[in-house]
Amino acid sequence: MDAPLDFRGKAGIADRLFGFAALAAGTIVLVALGTIAFTTTRRAWPALDAMGFDFITSTRWAPNDEVFGAGAFVYGTLVTSTIALVLAVPVSIGIALFTTQVAPPRWRKPIVYVVDLLAVIPSVVFGLWGILVFSKQVLPVYELLHGWFGGIPVIGALFGETGSGRNFMTAGIVLAVMITPIITSLSREVMDTCPTTDREGAYALGATRWEMIRGAVLPHSRNGLVGAVMLGLGRAMGETIAVALVIGSTVGVSANLFAAGDALPARIANEWGEAEGNWRAALVGLAVALFVITIIVNLAATAVVQRTGERGGRR
Amino acid sequence: MTDTLHDGLADDSSSTDDAPVFVTSDLSVYYGAYRAVRNVSIDIRQNEITSFIGPSGCGKTTVLRCFNRMNDLIVGARVDGSILYRGIDLYGADVSAVEVRRHIGMVFQKPNPLPKSIYDNIAFGPRINGVRKRSELDDIVERSLVRAALWDEVKDRVKASALGLSGGQQQRLCIARTIAVEPDVILMDEPCSALDPIATGRIEELMQELKSDYSIVIVTHNMQQAARVSDRTAFFTVEVNPESDRRTGVLVEFDSTKKMFSNPADERTENYVTGRFG
Ligand SMILES: Nc1ncnc2c1ncn2[C@@H]1O[C@H](COP(=O)(O)OP(=O)(O)OP(=O)(O)O)[C@@H](O)[C@H]1O
Ligand SMILES: [Mg+2]
Numbered sequence: 001m002d003a004p005l006d007f008r009g010k011a012g013i014a015d016r017l018f019g020f021a022a023l024a025a026g027t028i029v030l031v032a033l034g035t036i037a038f039t040t041t042r043r044a045w046p047a048l049d050a051m052g053f054d055f056i057t058s059t060r061w062a063p064n065d066e067v068f069g070a071g072a073f074v075y076g077t078l079v080t081s082t083i084a085l086v087l088a089v090p091v092s093i094g095i096a097l098f099t100t101q102v103a104p105p106r107w108r109k110p111i112v113y114v115v116d117l118l119a120v121i122p123s124v125v126f127g128l129w130g131i132l133v134f135s136k137q138v139l140p141v142y143e144l145l146h147g148w149f150g151g152i153p154v155i156g157a158l159f160g161e162t163g164s165g166r167n168f169m170t171a172g173i174v175l176a177v178m179i180t181p182i183i184t185s186l187s188r189e190v191m192d193t194c195p196t197t198d199r200e201g202a203y204a205l206g207a208t209r210w211e212m213i214r215g216a217v218l219p220h221s222r223n224g225l226v227g228a229v230m231l232g233l234g235r236a237m238g239e240t241i242a243v244a245l246v247i248g249s250t251v252g253v254s255a256n257l258f259a260a261g262d263a264l265p266a267r268i269a270n271e272w273g274e275a276e277g278n279w280r281a282a283l284v285g286l287a288v289a290l291f292v293i294t295i296i297v298n299l300a301a302t303a304v305v306q307r308t309g310e311r312g313g314r315r
Numbered sequence: 316m317t318d319t320l321h322d323g324l325a326d327d328s329s330s331t332d333d334a335p336v337f338v339t340s341d342l343s344v345y346y347g348a349y350r351a352v353r354n355v356s357i358d359i360r361q362n363e364i365t366s367f368i369g370p371s372g373c374g375k376t377t378v379l380r381c382f383n384r385m386n387d388l389i390v391g392a393r394v395d396g397s398i399l400y401r402g403i404d405l406y407g408a409d410v411s412a413v414e415v416r417r418h419i420g421m422v423f424q425k426p427n428p429l430p431k432s433i434y435d436n437i438a439f440g441p442r443i444n445g446v447r448k449r450s451e452l453d454d455i456v457e458r459s460l461v462r463a464a465l466w467d468e469v470k471d472r473v474k475a476s477a478l479g480l481s482g483g484q485q486q487r488l489c490i491a492r493t494i495a496v497e498p499d500v501i502l503m504d505e506p507c508s509a510l511d512p513i514a515t516g517r518i519e520e521l522m523q524e525l526k527s528d529y530s531i532v533i534v535t536h537n538m539q540q541a542a543r544v545s546d547r548t549a550f551f552t553v554e555v556n557p558e559s560d561r562r563t564g565v566l567v568e569f570d571s572t573k574k575m576f577s578n579p580a581d582e583r584t585e586n587y588v589t590g591r592f593g
Contacts, residue, residue: 206417
């Protein structure tokens with residue numbers, strides 16, 4: 001070989017370009033987030049300034065008196081999304097486990113297809129179905145639950161009297177139906193990545209299918225499952241129109257899941273048209289509150305994943 | 316392990332020591348319509364190491380995986396002929412594959428620790444067998460790691476992730492986890508193929524030690540390893556049907572390792588063990 005050896009290569013340049021592009025993309029996302037946070041907070045400032053800390057802690061929302069307390073809506077958002085998660089997570093993970101681990105291969109496609117179909121239904125359709133059909137038909141069930149559990153101390157408080165069918169519970173159930181497809185399909189994807197060798201390793205020790213799932217599939221997919229649940233939760237907390245239609249649009253905090261209430265995004269959508277001045281600023285403030293809650297929940301989830309990750313499986 | 320595959324049958328077959336552990340007769344294995352191996356008849360004896368050698372694709376893994384019904388997990392896999400394990404038909408109608416695998420453990424070619432801590436990897440088997448007491452589990456974990464010659468390297472970090480171990484350590488962990496359930500037989504599919512000579516040496520020593528309590532079947536591509544560790548050797552090869560171009564694995568010869576490597580009966584065995592296979 002006559003030419004002097006040249007080990008610099010062209011890949012170096014491509015790698016640096018790619019690194020730069022990735023950094024730029026990441027920065028753009030951060031800048032966009034920062035800008036949104038900044039501008040919304042600025043628009044909300046008149047109301048936040050006037051209310052002070054009461055904006056979050058107070059549960060009184062009286063635009064005519066210029067009193068804006070977001071507490072009731074924060075509560076509504078948290079309660080409805082909690083109900084949605086409690087119902088949707090077991091069902092979604094169950095469907096995902098069934099399709100990836102249990103169902104014979106030829107059933108898999110149809111099940112996946114049907115569940116994914118749920119995801120393409122527009123949320124306003126869910127809302128209308130909730131208000132026109134579901135909230136009416138579910139009333140007897142609520143009354144039954146009230147009869148069974150209403151008398152028990154502590155738990156009984158959750159199952160109080162039912163008014164109309166439009167309440168926290170109905171909103172939570174509708175949300176659960178809406179977030180099931182996304183949690184299912186993300187869970188399914190992470191479970192599918194569990195290597196056959198891991199599964200065989202568990203089977204070779206004499207595990208039953210369920211023991212294999214607990215020993216190999218779930219530890220393998222844990223991080224991905226938390227991510228899937230977080231995406232579902234994000235969707236539930238941000239859902240506007242379906243919740244606005246079925247939650248009852250009442251300012252109220254009650255342990256009773258069958259009481260009407262309201263949630264942050266639903267309130268914004270309901271009042272935006274008529275609001276002006278501080279009222280409008282307060283509605284923007286609700287959006288800021290939602291934004292902050294979402295970030296807190298995500299950070300908490302990341303922390304949980306990291307803590308358990310150190311103790312258990314992943315490097 | 317004292318309990319039995321299924322009630323009744325095994326009690327009266329709790330064998331005398333010189334009866335074979337496995338009696339395989341006329342075993343053929345199919346993947347869908349494709350017959351991968353045909354007419355294998357082989358006896359695996361107690362407290363012996365039996366090695367399977369042969370060119371790639373001749374069906375060593377396929378046959379090995381029949382012994383603990385691992386092939387049940389492959390869609391379309393099917394077995395013809397019979398395997399008796401201590402007198403019980405492994406593929407009998409009332410035999411559960413899960414129960415079979417609790418008696419017949421397996422170590423895979425590629426180390427496959429579960430994404431859990433070292434401790435939990437080893438405790439997994441005993442736990443599904445119903446061991447709950449912490450002190451008992453601690454005992455089993457330590458004992459298994461000591462036997463697998465891994466204890467000294469990991470005793471300070473048994474709660475750390477098993478995925479942080481080196482490949483050789485992971486393989487010894489997998490062996491430890493297999494002996495933690497105290498199986499009767501250990502099947503090993505090329506357990507040393509990813510290991511350096513030192514780790515390989517350790518595992519070979521370990522096999523010699525385990526031999527007094529277990530029966531071991533090992534698949535290996537390393538002829539010296541087969542010659543060094545095993546008592547008996549089975550040589551498989553591939554037959555190509557000239558008309559259909561179908562390739563089928565067959566058992567050529569099965570005898571004491573000494574005979575197989577010094578004075579084999581079949582010319583194909585001789586060519587293979589002397590490196591003239593082609
Ligand atoms: N899951 C499977 N589906 C279909 N065919 C398979 C499957 N596993 C193995 N085979 C086929 O069966 C034959 C025997 O394979 P096997 O893995 O038992 O060979 P082997 O002797 O273990 O080879 P190696 O030494 O390379 O591991 C091969 O022709 C292979 O292609
Ligand atoms: Mg093989």
